[in-house]
Amino acid sequence: MTTTTRESYDQVMMPNYAPGDVIPVRGSGSRVWDQAGTEYVDFAGGIAVNALGHAHPALVSALTEQAGKLWHTSNVMATEPAVALAEKLCNATFADRVFFCNSGTEANEAALKLARRYSHSNFGPHKDLIIAFDNAFHGRSLLNISVGGQPNYREGFGPLPGSITHLPFNDVAALEETFNSLSDTVCAVIVEPIQGEGGVLDAEPEFMQAIRRLCDDHQALMVLDEVQTGVGRTGKLYAHEWYDVKPDIMATAKALGGGFPIGATLATAQVSDVFKVGTHGSTYGGNPLACTVASAALDLINTPEVLEGVSHRRAMLVKGLQAITDRFDVFQAIRGQGLLIGCVVTESWSGRAREFLLASQDVGVLTLVAGSDVLRLAPSLIIPEADIKEGLERLEGAVATLCAEEDKAVSS
Numbered sequence: 540m541t542t543t544t545r546e547s548y549d550q551v552m553m554p555n556y557a558p559g560d561v562i563p564v565r566g567s568g569s570r571v572w573d574q575a576g577t578e579y580v581d582f583a584g585g586i587a588v589n590a591l592g593h594a595h596p597a598l599v600s601a602l603t604e605q606a607g608k609l610w611h612t613s614n615v616m617a618t619e620p621a622v623a624l625a626e627k628l629c630n631a632t633f634a635d636r637v638f639f640c641n642s643g644t645e646a647n648e649a650a651l652k653l654a655r656r657y658s659h660s661n662f663g664p665h666k667d668l669i670i671a672f673d674n675a676f677h678g679r680s681l682l683n684i685s686v687g688g689q690p691n692y693r694e695g696f697g698p699l700p701g702s703i704t705h706l707p708f709n710d711v712a713a714l715e716e717t718f719n720s721l722s723d724t725v726c727a728v729i730v731e732p733i734q735g736e737g738g739v740l741d742a743e744p745e746f747m748q749a750i751r752r753l754c755d756d757h758q759a760l761m762v763l764d765e766v767q768t769g770v771g772r773t774g775k776l777y778a779h780e781w782y783d784v785k786p787d788i789m790a791t792a793k794a795l796g797g798g799f800p801i802g803a804t805l806a807t808a809q810v811s812d813v814f815k816v817g818t819h820g821s822t823y824g825g826n827p828l829a830c831t832v833a834s835a836a837l838d839l840i841n842t843p844e845v846l847e848g849v850s851h852r853r854a855m856l857v858k859g860l861q862a863i864t865d866r867f868d869v870f871q872a873i874r875g876q877g878l879l880i881g882c883v884v885t886e887s888w889s890g891r892a893r894e895f896l897l898a899s900q901d902v903g904v905l906t907l908v909a910g911s912d913v914l915r916l917a918p919s920l921i922i923p924e925a926d927i928k929e930g931l932e933r934l935e936g937a938v939a940t941l942c943a944e945e946d947k948a949v950s951s
């Protein structure tokens with residue numbers, strides 16, 4: 540076997556990603572090691588997926604135990620792990636029913652298909668309009684890029700599904716106006732409680748509550764995309780709990796499997812019941828390995844200790860990030876909730892968030908970006924204090940280096 544290198548990646552992988560030079564081979568908790576044995580503090584969490592860090596012993600043992608029992612049956616048969624996980628999700632949320640799939644994209648696809656089917660069955664085919672928001676991200680299927688609010692993701696992929704409209708995020712007046720003029724055609728509103736990919740932008744409580752009220756008034760469905768904000772990320776099991784609203788349908792994925800691929804669409808009984816045998820499906824959905832790991836992750840995350848620990852960890856991180864920007868004036872705002880943190884770069888660093896990511900990686904800390912102006916952190920919900928401290932120190936070093944280089948470039 541030849542050694543994997545960044546060059547061999549380019550030979551065989553489609554060129555739709557641009558990974559850095561680091562090739563990680565092992566992780567434990569919130570630390571990761573690359574091929575050369577260099578160690579990194581993980582503030583990225585596999586993009587809000589590894590909510591319990593890497594190789595958590597409870598997840599490893601759940602996975603390996605199930606691996607010796609039963610891997611797959613398809614949905615032709617009911618299995619214990621799927622039913623157990625569905626019961627846990629229904630007990631912990633607004634939902635009465637669950638549909639399992641393998642990703643956030645599929646969870647949103649099922650959510651929107653369910654909404655369309657519900658409207659069609661109850662009110663007729665004219666009530667098909669989906670309201671979505673500018674900058675939203677819901678995944679990469681044709682339906683999801685059409686509903687998503689980032690036009691560059693749709694470019695060159697047409698023809699696209701129709702009867703979708705986009706409004707400005709957090710704009711209650713625009714929402715009211717649209718509902719008032721198109722009332723009997725609105726099928727659903729889909730929204731992220733915090734726009735993750737769009738730049739870690741928080742929905743305002745009045746906005747979320749207006750969506751709920753207008754959906755109720757116009758017999759439309761409120762669909763929440765909690766793929767990034769769910770499963771403890773914000774310090775509640777699901778972020779909508781902060782807003783005092785309940786959706787009719789919700790998509791969840793990412794942290795749900797703690798790193799094992801799984802997605803789920805949750806809904807009330809009234810809405811779910813329009814799905815009949817054969818209306819929707821997924822070969823791997825409800826896979827015993829995935830559901831077993833997700834059950835173990837949910838048991839660990841949905842506890843007061845872990846959820847309360849999220850706000851404490853956020854406070855530590857925000858304080859450290861604030862201290863960095865007090866010294867170097869690199870961030871103009873720190874947004875998000877819980878352990879979904881967005882640092883908006885100042886004017887002079889506009890469009891250059893990725894430079895912070897690369898400089899951080901050079902000194903042993905993994906971060907993310909959300910667009911070109913926001914450095915994003917989404918670490919494990921149980922990241923140890925010592926790792927937060929170490930990661931912040933390394934990040935400060937990276938920022939110091941970047942700023943020193945910048946000063947030199949400006950003065951020469």
Ligand SMILES: *Cc1c(COP(=O)(O)O)cnc(C)c1O
Binds near residue numbers: 641644647678679
């Ligand atoms: C990541 C993400 C998705 C897509 O999930 P995949 O698992 O990549 O298909 C959808 N919605 C939101 C809000 C996300 O953050």
